[in-house]
Amino acid sequence: MRCLLAAAFSLLAAPASADYIAYNRMIAAEDPTRAGVIEVYQKAGAGPVDYWCAAGDYARRAMGRDGSDRLYLLRPLGQSNAAPRRSSVAFTIVPYPEVDGGSRPGDGGSYSVPLDVVGYNLRTLHARAFCPDSLKRFRRLGLAFP
Numbered sequence: 001m002r003c004l005l006a007a008a009f010s011l012l013a014a015p016a017s018a019d020y021i022a023y024n025r026m027i028a029a030e031d032p033t034r035a036g037v038i039e040v041y042q043k044a045g046a047g048p049v050d051y052w053c054a055a056g057d058y059a060r061r062a063m064g065r066d067g068s069d070r071l072y073l074l075r076p077l078g079q080s081n082a083a084p085r086r087s088s089v090a091f092t093i094v095p096y097p098e099v100d101g102g103s104r105p106g107d108g109g110s111y112s113v114p115l116d117v118v119g120y121n122l123r124t125l126h127a128r129a130f131c132p133d134s135l136k137r138f139r140r141l142g143l144a145f146p
Helices: 002-013 048-062 124-128 131-140
Strands: 028-031 037-041 070-079 088-094 121-123
Touching: 028 048, 037 048, 048 070, 048 124, 048 131, 070 124, 088 121, 124 131
Parallel strands: none
Antiparallel strands: 028 037, 037 088, 070 088, 070 121
């Protein structure tokens, strides 16, 4: 019985085959309902730079986007479109009307990277630059899995 429960739990915890494991070990996937949308799934202990890292890594490595391409925050943490039982933050590489013209680092004197300002955007290379520190922090917290 214990083996069966352990096997069932491992299946629930394992990423789906279409999921992408980012440099910082967060899981991302493309939203099949909208072109150019990347969902980064919620992970305990993750902060804004961790989500931006995973989205930037996905855009660069999985989608082959150039480092100068912009990555926009499309939706703050909420129910995933790609996996409705999960929570995610949605980013896009497409300047859809709801994100076009959004703020950038330094606008209004702030250099923080928010997860609640729809349209906020960074270059994909800038977002991916957070990855080494993100992975180090997750390792220090014992969260660098899967």
